[in-house]
Amino acid sequence: GENVEQHPSTLSVQEGDSAVIKCTYSDSASNYFPWYKQELGKRPQLIIDIRSNVGEKKDQRIAVTLNKTAKHFSLHITETQPEDSAVYFCAASSSASKIIFGSGTRLSIRP
Amino acid sequence: GAVVSQHPSRVICKSGTSVKIECRSLDFQATTMFWYRQFPKKSLMLMATSNEGSKATYEQGVEKDKFLINHASLTLSTLTVTSAHPEDSSFYICSATGNPGTEAFFGQGTRLTVV
Numbered sequence: 001g002e003n004v005e006q007h008p009s010t011l012s013v014q015e016g017d018s019a020v021i022k023c024t025y026s027d028s029a030s031n032y033f034p035w036y037k038q039e040l041g042k043r044p045q046l047i048i049d050i051r052s053n054v055g056e057k058k059d060q061r062i063a064v065t066l067n068k069t070a071k072h073f074s075l076h077i078t079e080t081q082p083e084d085s086a087v088y089f090c091a092a093s094s095s096a097s098k099i100i101f102g103s104g105t106r107l108s109i110r111p
Numbered sequence: 112g113a114v115v116s117q118h119p120s121r122v123i124c125k126s127g128t129s130v131k132i133e134c135r136s137l138d139f140q141a142t143t144m145f146w147y148r149q150f151p152k153k154s155l156m157l158m159a160t161s162n163e164g165s166k167a168t169y170e171q172g173v174e175k176d177k178f179l180i181n182h183a184s185l186t187l188s189t190l191t192v193t194s195a196h197p198e199d200s201s202f203y204i205c206s207a208t209g210n211p212g213t214e215a216f217f218g219q220g221t222r223l224t225v226v
Contacts, residue, residue, distance in 0.1 A: 032212045043204065043217040044155070089154065098145060098168075099206070099215050103154045 002027040004092050006102025013080055014110050021075045021105045023090035030092040033066060033073050034099070038087045047088075048075070077107075085109045113139045115207050117218025124195055124225055132190045132221045134205035140185035141207035145215065146178075149202040161188050195225040 003026040013019045025033075031052040036044035050057045050064045050073065057064050061080075066073040077084055090102040114137040124130050134144055143162050147155040159175075161167040161182035169175045177199075179191040188207070192199055204220040 034214060036217075043219050044206075045217075046214050049214060093212050098143075098157060098160045099208075100157060101147075101155045106152075 002030060002092055002094075002098075002100040004090060004100050004102040006090050006105060008105060009103065010106045010108070012108045012110060015080055015082060017080055019075075019077045019080055019084070019107055021088055021090065021107075023073050023075075023092075023102050025071050025073070025092040025100075027092065027094065028068075028071070029094040032093045033064070034091050034093070035064060035075050036089045036091065036101075038089065038104075040086075044089060080109050082109050082111065113137075113207075113209075113216045115141075115205065115216045115218045117205055117221055119221060120219055121222045122224070124223070126196055126225055127194055129191055129193045130195055130223060132192075132203055132205075132223075134188045134190070134207065134218050136186045136207045136216070139207075139209050141188070142185065142209060144182055144188040144205055144207045146180060146188075146190050147204045147206070149204060149220075151202075155204065158190075192223065195223070197225045199223065200225045 006023045034049035037047045038044040048062050048064050050066050061078045063076045088105045091099045093099040116135045118133045146158045149155050158173045159167045159169045159180050161180050163182050163185050167180035182188040205218045206215040208215040
């Protein structure tokens, strides 16, 4: 089955700097890669997703890149702000299968 | 986005009793629902996948007789923790999707404490 690995487990960046979180997946049939943000005590919320027919997608300060050959995908947050502090999860899914999550990255933004 | 409601949000039960958790999609038909367990400061561990009208598919290591899942309609799935023990205490969260390979929406989660 699918296995998703996520790095780093914790990340601390200065406010205004960029943050990058990386994931790898194992199942070449996976074609949908969402990223979720989970604030303390709250449910995960989708922040951006990408499908295997595109290599990059951007939404304001957030961008995601996908390398299908290498089975890598990454989340990039630019101009980080205090409200970006949360746990971020990557995930992978195929059109016929379940959503498997990475282990999560706890992002802290230093003022 | 679509709304998924999970109930109850918190429950405390005695060891040996059973607890039922409901997950409802309020404004869309959920062909697939997922049940996850989340330990403190840990990731979402997939327990099982349920499709409406069919038996749930359990992940390796998850006891299907202990965690009973029913997906009787396109808007409701239930997870029953049978004969609960303190080690079953955890945060359980469901998610639902209308089509496989598309965005899944999460319920607010249920914090189960077994005493």
